Amino acid sequence: MSRECGSCTLCCRLLPVKGINKPSNTRCQHQRHGKGCAVYHKPELGFPWECGMWNCVWLQGDDASDLRRPDRSHYVIDIMPDYVTAQDPKFGEVRIPAIQIWCDPKYPDAHRDPELRAWLIRRTGFVGLVRFDGEKGLVLIPPYMMESREWLEKAQGNVLEDHHSFAQVLEALSGA
Numbered sequence: 001m002s003r004e005c006g007s008c009t010l011c012c013r014l015l016p017v018k019g020i021n022k023p024s025n026t027r028c029q030h031q032r033h034g035k036g037c038a039v040y041h042k043p044e045l046g047f048p049w050e051c052g053m054w055n056c057v058w059l060q061g062d063d064a065s066d067l068r069r070p071d072r073s074h075y076v077i078d079i080m081p082d083y084v085t086a087q088d089p090k091f092g093e094v095r096i097p098a099i100q101i102w103c104d105p106k107y108p109d110a111h112r113d114p115e116l117r118a119w120l121i122r123r124t125g126f127v128g129l130v131r132f133d134g135e136k137g138l139v140l141i142p143p144y145m146m147e148s149r150e151w152l153e154k155a156q157g158n159v160l161e162d163h164h165s166f167a168q169v170l171e172a173l174s175g176a
Contacts (some may be wrong), residue, residue, distance in 0.1 A: 003059050007034040008071040011056060014102040015076070016134055019048035025105060055079040065113050065132040067150065074107035075116065075130075082129055084139055096137065098129035105132045111140065117151065 005104035012031040016024040030039045030046065039045040041052060057064050057077035070076040086094050099120060103110050110116075111130045120128050121142050128140030141152040 005036055005056075005059070006069070007036075008069050009033075009036060010070040010074075010104065011054065011076045012037065013103060014053065017048050017050050019050050020046070024131070029085075043062075050142075064119065067119060068113075068115065068135070073116070074104040075113070076102045076111035077116075077159045078102065081126065084127065084129060099123055099126050101128050101130045103130050104130055108132065111123055111138075117142075166169075 004058055009031050012028040013026065014024060015021060015167065018030065022028055030037050032038050035139075037047070037149060041047055043049070043052075056070065056121075057079050058067055058070055060079065064077075067073060067077075071134040073131070080100070082098045082100050083095040084098050086096065088094060099118070105130070111128070117140075120126070120140065124142065127142065127145070129137060130140060131137040137155075139154045141154070143149045143151055
């Protein structure tokens with residue numbers, strides 16, 4: 001299965017690009033409506049190196065075949081994982097692997113998409129890091145990491161400060 005961006009330019013709006021001082025959730029100066037990027041892979045015309053390094057999970061195809069195109073699902077998933085850091089008196093600082101999901105703030109519940117949640121469960125050992133912009137976001141902890149067997153959504157800033165939840169996540173990750 002081969003996928004192409006087509007008229008989807010959601011990543012061009014949602015992601016910040018430091019090389020051109022573009023904050024998240026703003027239209028890129030190079031974005032052309034329905035046509036993509038005017039300087040795509042042309043550094044001499046100002047194509048930012050960050051854009052050349054970034055890639056969308058939806059384009060990768062195989063394991064994302066049940067996901068809708070980002071402009072229809074209202075989120076883009078970064079192919080490069082990140083991590084969330086938590087402090088625990090028993091374990092000290094712990095980095096938990098996270099899949100970055102840039103969610104359109106106009107659709108703040110897009111991360112509740114059943115296909116996205118099923119895809120994230122298949123990424124054993126990862127939590128979801130939903131970003132609404134450069135500062136606001138939440139962490140999605142999959143049911144298999146929780147004693148309750150339900151999704152846990154924790155706003156960034158107080159992520160995993162509940163010791164009981166944190167211990168469950170660490171236990172799940174060490175067994176993954």
